[in-house]
Amino acid sequence: MSAVKSGVRRLLGRAGFDIVRSTDSRGGVDDFIPFEATIRAAQAAGLSVGDYIDEIMNGTPGTTQSTIEELRALDVFTADPKTVLEVGPGSGRYLEKTLKECSPGRYEIYETAQPWANYLVDTFGVVSQPTAGSSLAPTPDGSVDLVQAHKVFNTVTFLCASRYFFEMARVTRPGGRIVFDVMTETCLGPATVRTWATQGGTGHDSYPAAMPRRTCVDLFETLDCSLEASFLAQMGVASTEVLVFRKKP
Ligand SMILES: C[S@@+](CC[C@H](N)C(=O)[O-])C[C@H]1O[C@@H](n2cnc3c(N)ncnc32)[C@H](O)[C@@H]1O
Missing domain, CATH: 3.40.50.150 (Vaccinia Virus protein VP39)
Structure with missing residues (x-):
């Protein structure tokens, strides 16, 4: 994994995208993966947002x-x-x-x-x-x-x-x-x-x-x-x- 990818992953913290936090406790994804930062990080990694979440945030490509x-x-x-x-x-x-x-x-x-x-x-x-x-x-x-x-x-x-x-x-x-x-x-x-x-x-x-x-x-x-x-x-x-x-x- 590249330094960028591992850095982003470290920044995002927890083990997987499926662990989400919400202000209303209903699992709002926006708190856990802020919109703009995620779009930017996916672009920087050269991946679609979906593939970025699979590969980098969840560590489970595919x-x-x-x-x-x-x-x-x-x-x-x-x-x-x-x-x-x-x-x-x-x-x-x-x-x-x-x-x-x-x-x-x-x-x-x-x-x-x-x-x-x-x-x-x-x-x-x-x-x-x-x-x-x-x-x-x-x-x-x-x-x-x-x-x-x-x-x-x-x-x-x-x-x-x-x-x-x-x-x-x-x-x-x-x-x-x-x-x-x-x-x-x-x-x-x-x-x-x-x-x-x-x-x-x-x-x-x-x-x-x-x-x-x-x-x-x-x-x-x-x-x-x-x-x-x-x-x-x-x-x-x-x-x-x-x-x-x-x-x-
Ligand atoms: C763990 S995420 C999964 C997102 C997406 N389906 C995926 O697999 O990448 C759960 C999603 O459900 C949304 N959500 C939570 N409560 C909801 C509700 N009551 N109605 C509709 N969506 C809700 C969250 O904002 C979030 O986008």
Whole structure:
């Protein structure tokens, strides 16, 4: 790693981007990776912001792309989503790669970190919706083909995540997909809990947050959404589990 890269990493402090701090304790990424400094540092490193976060801040090159490739193999993008909605896109590292896989006419984001939301609107032409709590109220029922959230529900409280789940199911059209990752029991064997406890850093209020897999599967089933697939994705010192649901046609 170059001196610039290691210096930036030292400056940024903690072990991973997934450890975030927010003035409202909801995981606002803007406090942890200030907008302008991050953009400048990515440019100085000659990387896109997303790749910069993977490689320099998290020290895990390719993690975002590997989730995208898993989703591609599951035909999430070849289903040709016309409308995509993403909760908590942050710097847009998944958004950018999603837009390389498909060409939705409309891409809505719900993001509490305003500087990053503005940047995503300017850079990718997405629609930033008013974001408050866990509401997707501006988005009509059954209007979205692909609803996604990455590395969000392991940084917010149980109530915030659960309330978003109901909303995500509501806005998804019949036949549409819902994709998000959570730190389930699959990711929390005894050895991994030990790793988190000893090497997981200081965390913050709600990070890292666990969410039972069964809770998600059973809840979404009551909302007419069936689990299609799941896989692990690297997160912090261990992993989250990405769940892929399909709303019944
Ligand atoms: C750990 S970051 C992940 C960002 C991005 N998805 C990624 O993987 O790089 C969590 C993101 O969720 C956003 N966030 C936190 N609370 C939120 C809420 N209630 N609604 C929408 N976004 C929220 C934060 O501002 C931040 O951008």
